[in-house]
Amino acid sequence: KMNGGVKKEDLGKENVEAVKKGCLNLGRHIENIRQFGVPAVVAINHFYSDTEAEIQAMKDYVVSMGEEAVLCKHWAQGSAGIEDLANRVVKLAESGASQFAPLYPEAMPLFEKVNTIVKRIYRGDEAIADKSIRDxxxxxxxxxxxxxxVCMAKTQYSF
Known part of the structure; x- marks a missing residue:
């Protein structure tokens, strides 16, 4: 909901449209995972105020992206609350569906690796760095x- 424009103090109120709008951010993460040749499973971090309609909107969106979403209630149920997720991840890992490949070849110069990440993950035009950084x-x-x-820090707010 926050990615859909809802303020933190209003997160407790149902807002299915904001969830749908916020799913665009989730879609970018799914697209980024796919660039590495691996399947995704989305963990929905359930909050007590989430409604069935909001959860279903997320699940529907994830299915429309060709992936699966699993509701996780670990905050309330501990490890039992993420057992379904763990089982799904194991199933995916053992399925042979992964065709992992990095975004760039090892031999690529470091700044070109950074530029590749900027373009493909963040969808920027190009990386910019001072001469001292390039040196x-x-x-x-x-x-x-x-x-x-190259490892670049990224948060859910990076886009």
């Missing part, structure tokens, strides 16, 4: 670290 990346490449993957 540091180049120095790491010269020191033999250029073949390592």
């Amino acid at each position: 540091q990346l180049h120095a790491w490449e010269q020191a033999g670290y250029g073949n390592l993957p």
Whole structure:
């Protein structure tokens, strides 16, 4: 609901339209996961104020994206509240459906790796970095670290 424009203090009120609007953010995460060649399962972090209509709207959206959503109530039920999710993840992991591939080849220069992430994950036009940053990346490449993957921090608010 927050991704659909609802203020934190209003989250306790049913708002199916805001959930649907906020699902666009979830869709971006699903699309990003697919770029790595792996299937997704969406964990719905259930809150006591979530209504059946809101939960169903999320499930419907996830199904429209070709994936599955599992309602998780671990905050109220502990590990029993996520048993369905755990079973689904195990089933997916054992299914052979994953065709994991990184977004870029190991040999790609570090700044090009960053640029690839910016374009493909964040959908930016290009990465911008001061000369000092580019020089540091180049120095790491010269020191033999250029073949390592790049890790960029991302939150649900990164888009």
